[in-house]
Amino acid sequence: MGLSRREEIILAATELFAKHGFHAVGMRAIADAVGIRGSSLYHYFPSKLDLLHAIALDSTRAFIETQLPDVESIPSHAGRLRQLLRAHILYFHEHRQEEAVGLRELQELRENAPERYIEIQSIRRVYQTGLERIISDGIDAAEFVYDDAHLATLAVLGLVNSVNDWFRETGRYSIDEVADAYCDIAVSRILGARSVR
Amino acid sequence: MGLSRREEIILAATELFAKHGFHAVGMRAIADAVGIRGSSLYHYFPSKLDLLHAIALDSTRAFIETQLPDVESIPSHAGRLRQLLRAHILYFHEHRQEEAVGLRELQELRENAPERYIEIQSIRRVYQTGLERIISDGIDAAEFVYDDAHLATLAVLGLVNSVNDWFRETGRYSIDEVADAYCDIAVSRILGARSVR
DNA sequence: GCAAGCCTAACGAACGTTCGAACGGGTGTC
DNA sequence: GACACCCGTTCGAACGTTCGTTAGGCTTGC
DSSP, X not given: OOOOHHHHHHHHHHHHHHHHOGGGSOHHHHXXXXXXXXXXXXXXXXXXXXXXXXXXXXXXXXXXXHHGGGGTTOSSHHHHHHHHHHHHHHHHHHTHXXXXXXXXXXXXXXXXXXXXXXXXXXXXXXXXXXXXHHHHHHHHTTSSOOSOHHHHHHHHHHHHHTHHHHOOTTSSSOHHHHHHHHXXXXXXXXXXXXXXX | OOOOHHHHHHHHHHHHHHHHOTTTSOHHHHHHHHTSOGGGGGGTOSXXXXXXXXXXXXXXXXXXXXXXGGGGGOSSHHHHHHHHHHHHHHHHHHTHHHHHHHHHSHHXXXXXXXXXXXXXXXXXXXXXXXXXHHHHHHHXXXXXXXXXXXXXXXXXXXHXXXXXXXXXXXXXXXXXXXXXXXXXXXXXXXXXXXXXX
16 A cells, blocks of 8 residues: 555545546545545645646656657557557556546636646647657658548547447457557558558 | 527537536526526426436437438448448537537436436447448448458447547538548548448 | 416535644654 | 654534525416
């Protein structure tokens, strides 16, 4: 139990926010899940919105920092893209609650704390730009066959992000099977990469 | 203004739920948008949850009923799929607020009115089954090249549903361009249909 | 005079948040 | 070793507000 109280709170709040939504969960419910009283939460976070901000920022940063650097060493564009998308799907599966909160409750920050929304969005943009760069380079190198790198990026992102909408641990596929199949759809089919392994 | 008061309420509530979320919008706010008092809403809906149910059911049924029958007359599987996906994207764009509520707040019904959740889910399943049938038939007829109709259906659905996550009227594409491009990605690239027009 | 439609008023509960006090372990002083 | 002191942590109680909902009465058109 190397968890600090602050981390315990973030963990419990993430789970509750992901399951019921930000506004459906009261501070007292979060405190109950940790085993303290509602008022004690304010020792760690000045407001409920700050708590949401901490969750969204942590999850966004954690994803970007662990995923992007790993692909630099792979030689082919198709290989880099495949590796990145695979890591994306697996990470989003492993941290699906954090990412669900990060995606769904962002507009809450947008309305009530615009500068924090922009902060998180700009981090997200780094990732999307990096992905688009890989695709764009692959097109220039004639490794991919598609004429619009921007639209292809959006399509591929929409595809891989949709896994969490339907995937269940108890279903007919394992997450590894889905990751493989979706990467193949994105790299070989959508982008038309031919010689990849 | 052929709108009945009941329809006005549904319209206003849809807009507010889509923008702020179900729990963030109070009955008084909905009433304000219509120009009546909060208590008057209970003349039309017995509870807030019933109002949400009406929105989710209406939007789901309207989509299914207007989309599915249209494609029966088209000869090729690829043509049917293309037409269906195109209508899907355009419909989801035109009714993006209703569909956003229908997608995001469904778990609210799932927790607090399970039988209504099942009702809506079963309608949705009709559509997904119909889509999978088209894809499956196309594979059997060797018009599509993919080995898993179920996974292909999920991928294609995830792809077309993702448009509303990023599309903005003021962006660089029109919705028609996006619909064309995404249909092409789904039909020609993911499913590998060759001779289509 | 009936019913639909809308109102005011109020209910108890829950909301996010604030406040001041109490607890308990560690440190410094005698 | 005993003592006072501090500070991180938690608590109970309460603040004012808003929540979903109910009850009852007024107006209007058939």
